[in-house]
Amino acid sequence: MNSVDYIQISALNQYSYCPHRCWRMFCAGEFVDNNYTIEGTSLxxxxxxxxxxxxxxxxxxxxxxxxxxxxxxxxxSDLIEEMDGCCYPVEYKRGHKGEFDNDEMQVVAQALCLEEMTKQPVTKGYIYYAQSHQRQLVEITDELRKQAIATIQAVSTLLETGKMPSPNYSKRCQGCSLYTQCLPQAATKVNRYQEN
Structure with missing residues (x-):
């Protein structure tokens, strides 16, 4: 690993959602509440x-x-459960299952920590969605582990260099509390203008 001290587990979630958002939160120290973040904080x-x-x-x-x-x-952690000698993390999220996999990265990161702390394999975790009162199983596969380790490295590099990733407009921007700081559509227009 790089010389970055420790990475917040939540940074993996933010980076997987949007590298630019992660940079704003963990490098620039920016955060703005909206109704989604307030509900999440309350939960x-x-x-x-x-x-x-x-x-x-x-x-x-x-x-x-x-x-x-x-x-x-x-x-x-939000919740760690143990049954039949096996521990697993349960991450709480407001709302209901979304279409993005960033919450899974947070669960896998917690599983990696649990494995090291307990010296036991962690093969599953859950995301509990408060709005639907449903748990989503997250199977900790080799593929998800590799993806989480690559994300850890990417976040570590981001924190070490402080280099701001370009904002890119996508459907994810619609609920982002940092949208007005980022203005990804304006950045896209400026980039297009500079290319011409």
């Missing part, structure tokens, strides 16, 4: 009440910190 305030207990046959612990020395990751 995590409820979820991040430290505690542990059993639910049926499943042991649960909330709001513990996860860390990986190998991947230089650190972050707070």
């Amino acid at each position: 995590h305030d409820r979820v991040h009440t430290l505690g542990e207990g059993h639910r049926d046959e499943t042991w649960q612990v909330r709001a513990i910190y996860l860390k990986s020395e190998q991947y230089h990751l650190i972050g707070k």
Whole structure:
């Protein structure tokens, strides 16, 4: 890994959603709330009440910190569950399942930390969507692991160099709280103008 100290697990989610958004949040220190981020913060305030207990046959612990020395990751879990000797992360998200895979990267990063901390393989995780009250299974496949490791490296490079990725307009921009800071459509027009 590069000389970056530790990468926030949530940075993988942001980078997978949009590298420019990740740069704004973790390099430039910019953040703006919108209704989606406020709902998400409210959900995590409820979820991040430290505690542990059993639910049926499943042991649960909330709001513990996860860390990986190998991947230089650190972050707070929403929920870790253990059943039949196997641990797995459960990441809480507002809304319902979206069409993008950025939430999966956050779950895989948590699984990598859990594996290192427990010395046990983590083969699955879940994303709990509050609006639909449904869990989505995330199978921690070799392909997802490779994708997460590549994303960790990309975020590490981003943090180390501080080089701003170009904003690119896509459907993802519609719900982004940093849209007015980024103005990706304006950047595209400026780039087109400069090319002519």
